[in-house]
Amino acid sequence: MEVHHHPQVEKKSFKEYFLEFLMIFLAVTMGFFAENYREHLAEVNKENDYIQTFIEDLKTDTTKIKQLLYIERSLKLKAIDSLLFLMCTHQIKGHENDLYYFGRIVTRYPIFQSNDRTVTELKNSGSLRLIRNEATADSIISYQKAVEEIYTVQDDENAERKDLYPILCRMYDPFIFDKMAEGFKIIRPNDNPPLRSYDTNIQKDLAFYISEIKGSDNLVIRNLQNLETKAENVIAFLQKKYY
Numbered sequence: 001m002e003v004h005h006h007p008q009v010e011k012k013s014f015k016e017y018f019l020e021f022l023m024i025f026l027a028v029t030m031g032f033f034a035e036n037y038r039e040h041l042a043e044v045n046k047e048n049d050y051i052q053t054f055i056e057d058l059k060t061d062t063t064k065i066k067q068l069l070y071i072e073r074s075l076k077l078k079a080i081d082s083l084l085f086l087m088c089t090h091q092i093k094g095h096e097n098d099l100y101y102f103g104r105i106v107t108r109y110p111i112f113q114s115n116d117r118t119v120t121e122l123k124n125s126g127s128l129r130l131i132r133n134e135a136t137a138d139s140i141i142s143y144q145k146a147v148e149e150i151y152t153v154q155d156d157e158n159a160e161r162k163d164l165y166p167i168l169c170r171m172y173d174p175f176i177f178d179k180m181a182e183g184f185k186i187i188r189p190n191d192n193p194p195l196r197s198y199d200t201n202i203q204k205d206l207a208f209y210i211s212e213i214k215g216s217d218n219l220v221i222r223n224l225q226n227l228e229t230k231a232e233n234v235i236a237f238l239q240k241k242y243y
Contacts, residue, residue, distance in 0.1 A: 047130045051242050054118040054140065058231045061114050065228045072110035073221050079105035080214045087203045096192040103172055104180050106210055109161055111154050112224060114147045136241060139234045146230055150223045157216035164209045171195055171202050 083102035086095055119140065122128045131137040173196045180186055 057115040057118050058235050062231050065224050087207050101188045104186050146227050153220050160213050167206045171197050
């Protein structure tokens with residue numbers, strides 16, 4: 001009867017077990033670090049993307065601010081001063097053309113609306129944590145607070161503008177006002193159409209409300225100038241920081 005002998009399995013030494021464990025440990029650890037590094041790179045790239053889009057938003061804002069400051073707001077302030085001057089010097093009859101034109105301009109409401117796509121996404125997605133540099137995060141938050149301050153002042157100005165309407169309708173012919181509007185453009189009447197009223201008391205009431213609007217308008221302009229400076233400074237800072 002033939003006897004089969006089972007081959008003896010050679011036992012591994014402690015050193016071999018340790019080396020195997022070490023290799024597995026190193027492989028797992030390196031995989032962990034590699035995954036973390038990939039996530040870190042993805043977050044860095046995402047942060048840079050946010051910064052670049054925020055810079056684009058700021059550039060859009062500065063373009064809007066310049067349009068408001070040097071064209072629309074400037075035109076409105078000149079109309080306010082001209083209208084107040086005509087009423088103060090009692091140049092009413094024979095100047096109806098100017099009175100209608102300036103009176104129609106002061107009802108305009110050129111507002112500033114910030115391009116807040118990046119800030120909104122950062123807030124809604126909770127991605128503000130990706131902005132690792134504290135100074136950068138502070139600059140974004142500070143700029144947004146300045147924008148919100150302008151919104152508050154504009155709301156006050158709009159409320160005063162609405163208070164002006166009851167006085168305007170007592171002094172001006174609404175049908176003439178309607179003919180003066182061509183889309184977003186205001187045109188002068190062809191002649192000197194008569195006012196609805198030449199009552200000096202109504203003129204004084206109108207002057208009072210217009211002077212109030214002038215104060216709010218100047219406040220909006222000052223805030224817009226500050227925001228323009230802030231936007232330009234933030235752009236320069238971010239472009240240098242994230243070059």
